[in-house]
Amino acid sequence: MKKMLVMSAMLTVGIVLMAGYEGKAADASDNIKKSDEAASVKPSSPSNISEDKDLVLLLHLDGDASDSSGCGNNGSVMGEVKWVEGKQGKALSIDGKGGVLIPKSQSLTIADQSWTIEVWIKPSSNQPTHSPILSTGFGNSIGYGLRISYLQNLYGQFQGGHEKVKGAGSGDVAAIIFDGKWHQAVLVLDRENGGQISVYLDGANVTAEQVTQSFPIDLKTNSTEIYIGLVNSSTSLAGYVGLIDEVRISRGVHKP
Numbered sequence: 035m036k037k038m039l040v041m042s043a044m045l046t047v048g049i050v051l052m053a054g055y056e057g058k059a060a061d062a063s064d065n066i067k068k069s070d071e072a073a074s075v076k077p078s079s080p081s082n083i084s085e086d087k088d089l090v091l092l093l094h095l096d097g098d099a100s101d102s103s104g105c106g107n108n109g110s111v112m113g114e115v116k117w118v119e120g121k122q123g124k125a126l127s128i129d130g131k132g133g134v135l136i137p138k139s140q141s142l143t144i145a146d147q148s149w150t151i152e153v154w155i156k157p158s159s160n161q162p163t164h165s166p167i168l169s170t171g172f173g174n175s176i177g178y179g180l181r182i183s184y185l186q187n188l189y190g191q192f193q194g195g196h197e198k199v200k201g202a203g204s205g206d207v208a209a210i211i212f213d214g215k216w217h218q219a220v221l222v223l224d225r226e227n228g229g230q231i232s233v234y235l236d237g238a239n240v241t242a243e244q245v246t247q248s249f250p251i252d253l254k255t256n257s258t259e260i261y262i263g264l265v266n267s268s269t270s271l272a273g274y275v276g277l278i279d280e281v282r283i284s285r286g287v288h289k290p
Contacts, residue, residue, distance in 0.1 A: 086103075086284070088284040088285045088286050088288070089103040089104070089105070089282065089283070089284050090103055090105050090107065090139075090141045090142055090283050090284065090285060091103050091105065091107050091136065091142065091260070091281065091282065091283040092281070092282050093109065093134070093262070093280070093281040093282075094122065094123060094279075094280060095117075095120065095123075095124060095125055095126045095134075095278065095279055095280070095281065096117075096120075096123040096124040097117045097124050098111075099111055099126075099134045099136075099262075101136075105139065105141040105142075106139075107136050107137070107139050107141065107142060108136075109134040109135055109136045109137075109260075109262070110134065110135050110137075111132070111133075111134055112132060112133055112134065112135050112264060112267065113128075113131045113132030113133060113264070114128070114129060114131045114132040115127065115128050115132040115133070115134075116128075118277065120154075120277065120279040120280075121154040121156075121216045121279040121280055122279065122280055123279075124279075125154075125156075125277045125278060125279035126262070126263070126277065126278045126279065127276075127277050128263045128273065128274060128275065128276070128278070129275055130162060130272035130273050130274065130275045131272070131273070132263065132264070132273075133261060133262050133263030133264035133273055133274070134261070134262040134263065134264075135259055135260075135261055135262075135264065135267060136259060136260035136261075136262070137259060138258055138259055142260060142283065144178065144192070144223070146225065147225065147285050147286070148222070148223055148224050148225040148226060148285070148286050148287045149178070149192075149222070149223040149283070149284075149285065149286075150220065150221070150222050150223075150282075150283070150284045150285075150286065150287060150288040150289075151168060151178075151180055151190070151220065151221040151222075151282070151283050152218065152219075152220045152280075152281070152282040152283075152284075152288070152290070153167055153168055153180070153218070153219055153220075153278060153279075153280065153281045153282070154216055154217070154218050154219075154278070154279040154280045155167060155211065155216070155217055155218075155219055155276060155277065155278055155279075156214070156215065156216050156217070156276055156277040156279075157182060157211055157212065157274065157275065157276035157277075158212075158275040158276040159208070159212040160275055161182050161274070161275055161276075162271070162272040162273065162274075162275070163183075163184045164181055164182075164183055164184065164265075165181055165182040165183075165273065165274045165275070166179060166180075166181045166261065166263065166264065166265055166273055166274055167179075167180045167181055167182065167219065167262070167263070167274055167278065168180050168260065168261070168262050168281065169181065169260070169261055170258045170259065170260055170261070171258065171259060171261050171264075171265070171266035171267070172265045172266055172269070172271070177192075177193055177258050178190070178191065178192045178193065178221075178223075179191060180219060180221045180233075181274075182211070182274070183203065185203070185206065186206045186207065186208035187203050187204045187205060187206055187207055187242075188203065188204045188207060188211075188219055188233050188235060188240065189201060189202070189203040189204070189233070190202055190203075190221035190231060190233055191231070191245070192223055192231065199245070199246070200229060200231055200244070200245065200246045201231060201244070201245040201246075202221075202231035202232060202233050202241050202243065202244050202245070203233065203241070203242060203243050203245070204233050204235060204240035204241060204242055205240065205242040207235060207240065210235065210236075211235070216277075216279075217235060217236050218234075218235070218236055218237070218290060219233070219234070219235055220233070220234035220235075220288075220289070220290050221233055221234075222234070222287055222288070222289060224287050226287070230244075231244065232289075234289065234290050236290075237290045239289075260283075261273075262278060262281060263278060
């Protein structure tokens with residue numbers, strides 16, 4: 035009888051010990067699983083920051099106006115805008131009453147450097163007289179910009195003061211840009227080539243004219259806001275109508 039009681043007690047202890055071991059094993063398995071899951075989570079560091087050292091502004095416009103160039107030139111949405119399907123991810127949709135404002139920044143100052151502006155557009159055929167895609171604001175005597183003009187062309191210019199302007203325009207591109215598809219517009223200032231300004235559309239150089247009023251232009255001290263789609267922040271004039279995506283500004287010449 036005593037032997038049976040002892041055996042029964044030992045069996046009970048064995049079951050308890052086994053249960054404890056299984057519980058610890060299960061806990062260890064859960065910990066390993068959690069550890070594996072934690073290892074698969076990407077770090078919170080900004081992996082979308084570009085490694086291109088020439089970039090000073092990169093707006094993906096995927097629902098906001100944050101800058102991925104690494105220069106911290108984050109924009110603010112102004113007026114009426116929508117976020118719609120874009121060239122890549124989302125895009126900014128505006129109807130002439132809204133856009134993005136980028137604050138003043140030393141990194142956005144051209145100085146004596148070459149300069150490249152790149153932007154993807156899907157414009158409406160119903161544009162105002164001068165439709166700003168990207169600019170430092172109409173009425174500002176020092177700055178730069180790219181727009182769709184009343185001549186139905188792409189026109190870009192750099193201005194270093196009153197009557198110190200150099201610009202370049204394409205021919206009539208209405209049949210191309212108003213077809214309801216995405217198009218890449220690029221404006222280049224090439225300091226190493228006599229300050230030549232060129233306009234590109236979908237990878238092709240479409241420059242048809244050069245307009246010069248006293249060049250070279252001194253932009254060494256220029257620091258001004260940048261407007262995307264807007265004329266400026268203080269006017270009631272209508273701005274660009276349509277979609278804008280993937281805005282890039284870079285130091286140097288970056289031909290498409």
